[in-house]
Amino acid sequence: MPIMRSSQNVIEISEIPSSMQSSQAMEAPFFATVSSLVPWIVLEIEKLIENLDITTCLAIFGVVFVGALYLIHVIALCYGIFHLHKIYEPDATLPGVSIIKPIMGTDENLETNLTSFFTADYHQFELLFCFHSPQDDAVPVVKALIERYPDVDVTIFFQEHEIGFNPKINNMIPGYMAAKYPLIMISDSTIFTRPDGISDLAKRIMSEEKLGLITQIPYCMNRVGLANCFEQVFFGTSHAKIYLAGNFLGFNCPTGMSSIFKKAALDQCGGMVAFKDYMAEDYFFGKNLAARGYKSGISNQPALQNSAATTFTSFSNRVGRWAKLRIAMMPQVILVEPLQDCFPAGIIMALSVHYLFDITVPMLFVIHFFFWISMDYMIMRVMQNGPLTVSLIQFIGFWLLREFSSPVIFIKALMEPSVRWRNNIFHVKMCYDTLLTLDGTHIRGYLLTRLIGHGSFGAVYEAKCNSDTIAMKVAVEEEDLLVEAATLQKLYYSDISPKYHFTGRYGPYSIIGMELLGYDLESIRESTPWKSCQRPTLIRMAYQMVHCLQALHEKRLIHRDVKLSNFALSQPKTPGNQVSVKILDFGMSHEYSDAEGNLKEDPRGFVFKKMRYSSYDVCLGLDPAPKDDVIQVGYAILYAGGFDFHEKLKSPDNELMNWKRELIRAPGETLPLMLKFLTPFFEEVGELIDILPVNHDLLKQRIQQCLPEMNASSALTLTEEDGNPVLT
Ligand SMILES: CCCCCCCC/C=C\CCCCCCCC(=O)N[C@@H](CO)[C@H](O)/C=C/CCCCCCCCCCCCC
Numbered sequence: 071m072p073i074m075r076s077s078q079n080v081i082e083i084s085e086i087p088s089s090m091q092s093s094q095a096m097e098a099p100f101f102a103t104v105s106s107l108v109p110w111i112v113l114e115i116e117k118l119i120e121n122l123d124i125t126t127c128l129a130i131f132g133v134v135f136v137g138a139l140y141l142i143h144v145i146a147l148c149y150g151i152f153h154l155h156k157i158y159e160p161d162a163t164l165p166g167v168s169i170i171k172p173i174m175g176t177d178e179n180l181e182t183n184l185t186s187f188f189t190a191d192y193h194q195f196e197l198l199f200c201f202h203s204p205q206d207d208a209v210p211v212v213k214a215l216i217e218r219y220p221d222v223d224v225t226i227f228f229q230e231h232e233i234g235f236n237p238k239i240n241n242m243i244p245g246y247m248a249a250k251y252p253l254i255m256i257s258d259s260t261i262f263t264r265p266d267g268i269s270d271l272a273k274r275i276m277s278e279e280k281l282g283l284i285t286q287i288p289y290c291m292n293r294v295g296l297a298n299c300f301e302q303v304f305f306g307t308s309h310a311k312i313y314l315a316g317n318f319l320g321f322n323c324p325t326g327m328s329s330i331f332k333k334a335a336l337d338q339c340g341g342m343v344a345f346k347d348y349m350a351e352d353y354f355f356g357k358n359l360a361a362r363g364y365k366s367g368i369s370n371q372p373a374l375q376n377s378a379a380t381t382f383t384s385f386s387n388r389v390g391r392w393a394k395l396r397i398a399m400m401p402q403v404i405l406v407e408p409l410q411d412c413f414p415a416g417i418i419m420a421l422s423v424h425y426l427f428d429i430t431v432p433m434l435f436v437i438h439f440f441f442w443i444s445m446d447y448m449i450m451r452v453m454q455n456g457p458l459t460v461s462l463i464q465f466i467g468f469w470l471l472r473e474f475s476s477p478v479i480f481i482k483a484l485m486e487p488s489v490r491w492r493n494n495i496f497h498v499k500m501c502y503d504t505l506l507t508l509d510g511t512h513i514r515g516y517l518l519t520r521l522i523g524h525g526s527f528g529a530v531y532e533a534k535c536n537s538d539t540i541a542m543k544v545a546v547e548e549e550d551l552l553v554e555a556a557t558l559q560k561l562y563y564s565d566i567s568p569k570y571h572f573t574g575r576y577g578p579y580s581i582i583g584m585e586l587l588g589y590d591l592e593s594i595r596e597s598t599p600w601k602s603c604q605r606p607t608l609i610r611m612a613y614q615m616v617h618c619l620q621a622l623h624e625k626r627l628i629h630r631d632v633k634l635s636n637f638a639l640s641q642p643k644t645p646g647n648q649v650s651v652k653i654l655d656f657g658m659s660h661e662y663s664d665a666e667g668n669l670k671e672d673p674r675g676f677v678f679k680k681m682r683y684s685s686y687d688v689c690l691g692l693d694p695a696p697k698d699d700v701i702q703v704g705y706a707i708l709y710a711g712g713f714d715f716h717e718k719l720k721s722p723d724n725e726l727m728n729w730k731r732e733l734i735r736a737p738g739e740t741l742p743l744m745l746k747f748l749t750p751f752f753e754e755v756g757e758l759i760d761i762l763p764v765n766h767d768l769l770k771q772r773i774q775q776c777l778p779e780m781n782a783s784s785a786l787t788l789t790e791e792d793g794n795p796v797l798t
């Protein structure tokens with residue numbers, strides 16, 4: 071509603087400053103000049119308020135927004151000048167530092183980067199090199215350095231299990247578990263350190279008791295090459311100013327490429343393993359530490375990225391991936407992020423000020439442009455701590471290229487459903503990470519009490535309402551749950567899946583309420599002493615798993631995501647604690663034919679070929695059929711029986727494909743010794759072909775033949791020993 075004022079008021083207000091003007095004029099001409107403007111400003115503001123309409127409001131908002139961006143520049147520059155590049159004297163009283171180096175692959179600069187850590191000037195540190203696999207190309211590089219620097223305390227780790235979504239965290243967990251010092255530094259393989267880099271981080275984090283996490287602000291080594299200079303200009307200008315201002319103002323605004331934290335503080339948050347499912351683990355380090363009263367900050371030295379593999383494409387993929395993470399974390403940045411670059415902000419400011427004060431647009435835009443680029447140049451000089459390696463003209467060229475390419479990268483990141491990170495492709499969904507932190511939230515009258523699990527579609531919580539306890543699956547996108555809800559309804563009376571309760575939309579979330587099952591079979595495997603179920607248990611599990619598929623396939627449904635963790639036990643029934651195996655997670659399931667037997671396409675376009683645990687035919691590019699569910703059950707049975715299928719999945723593509731082919735062609739020769747007794751079952755699996763329906767009864771008979779002395783269809787019983795589940 072417009073604010074009405076009488077003209078008398080206007081005159082009164084405008085008169086007050088003029089009287090002040092006369093008194094101040096005697097004191098100082100400068101203040102007099104400023105004061106003389108006050109009545110004019112007040113008058114203009116009064117006029118504005120009188121004429122307040124939607125356009126005026128937008129224009130005022132525009133001025134405030136861009137004004138805040140100018141302020142961010144100023145804060146960043148001042149904070150950079152006063153905070154960065156301070157030099158500390160070595161301090162032998164600082165605690166030891168365990169430096170975790172996650173490594174995947176090598177490039178021409180890896181040796182130089184790693185050498186800088188071997189030769190770092192810190193009195194007590196250990197280097198913990200973490201690899202996904204012994205075949206990694208960087209292993210020989212590290213081994214050569216260990217030989218060259220025998221006095222440095224170094225350990226190499228190979229990832230044992232892929233326990234979470236985040237491959238970097240999966241990789242680092244063994245290193246973290248073995249770390250012996252109270253300070254943990256995480257330093258990416260592309261980082262070069264100055265000799266006093268570790269000392270700087272340690273000094274900074276120990277400067278306050280409540281500091282839990284210190285990150286190095288990302289910057290780059292001086293390198294030649296267009297893409298490298300472009301990258302340096304990006305990290306020295308637009309990225310640096312948000313990072314500096316954000317950290318100064320206390321925002322959780324981290325990048326995890328080079329950071330240090332107090333191990334005791336992270337252990338309070340559940341240790342490294344607690345972050346295994348967050349793609350933006352760095353953001354959640356900061357967030358979880360803050361929830362426990364710890365502060366975050368930045369160190370005095372920037373992180374010197376020194377990859378030899380930077381190209382314009384890799385830069386755009388990487389920055390696009392980060393943008394996707396930010397959007398997933400804070401969807402509100404979608405609105406602000408594209409507008410906070412120089413040109414969009416300039417247009418907003420010029421149009422707004424023109425509208426409000428009738429000053430010409432080109433002049434405003436030119437002033438804005440020069441202010442912005444000059445501030446960016448000064449901020450980059452602060453980051454560099456001296457003259458830039460690029461000339462002024464080159465700086466302007468790279469800066470312009472960055473400004474023009476930024477919206478393209480951002481829009482591309484928004485449009486693409488998946489992100490690539492090294493060898494992995496991920497589907498980062500909007501708000502996905504927030505789905506994992508909903509415990510304590512009320513949804514549809516239920517209190518979400520515990521996160522039970524999560525998959526690519528959403529998270530599953532235990533949810534309670536009075537005495538009723540159910541499982542609630544929560545996703546962001548409605549279509550992710552539609553198929554699952556429909557499948558659960560179709561299977562309601564077959565007793566092989568959790569009972570369906572309800573589905574719907576609740577605020578930003580889509581939900582399904584369903585029966586809460588007990589332990590999943592992967593946890594049962596994990597709780598056995600040798601990570602392998604005993605034969606009588608295995609045979610009965612296998613029988614019931616095939617039974618689940620039978621009920622599913624009879625309804626013309628295929629699961630397409632069959633794995634051990636997608637089978638779970640029903641709640642034990644008294645007396646005798648009997649349990650049955652049920653199948654769950656129908657997010658990828660599909661009704662493959664209509665009642666007449668005509669095949670149906672799935673419009674969702676999943677790429678099963680790329681799922682490493684898909685069957686041989688599916689990896690070749692064929693559409694999954696019921697027989698492929700059975701083959702995947704075969705893999706799950708082997709895994710439950712003690713075969714390290716997860717390790718197998720890490721084999722090179724050819725080797726894995728050969729193994730999959732041989733397992734169904736010649737199971738007697740391919741099955742590991744301890745599981746050779748399963749040959750009758752796998753021989754029958756090898757007979758399955760797409761065009762014939764699967765004969766599940768025959769498969770069950772074959773399972774029975776694997777261990778004739780045991781009744782494969784007899785019930786399973788669940789007990790507990792020392793708090794661990796025991797399935798017999
Ligand atoms: C009135 C003006 C408001 C301006 C708001 C600016 C909006 C954010 C625009 C650009 C973001 C650049 C952020 C740089 C730091 C984040 C680096 C990054 O992407 N790191 C990822 C990879 O390591 C990490 O996993 C993601 C973490 C999520 C960070 C979310 C931060 C959101 C940005 C909030 C910063 C507000 C600063 C405001 C300063 C006044």
Ligand SMILES: O=c1ccn([C@@H]2O[C@H](COP(=O)(O)OP(=O)(O)O[C@H]3OC[C@@H](O)[C@H](O)[C@H]3O)[C@@H](O)[C@H]2O)c(=O)[nH]1
Nearest residue numbers: 172173174237238241258259326327349350351352492
């Ligand atoms: O699958 C992978 C991918 C990456 N990594 C390691 O993780 C580190 C970072 O990888 P990259 O250099 O490819 O990626 P980025 O520079 O984009 O990573 C950065 O941004 C995203 C954050 O979540 C990360 O913490 C941060 O390191 C490297 O040391 C790399 O070897 C793995 O160990 N496994």
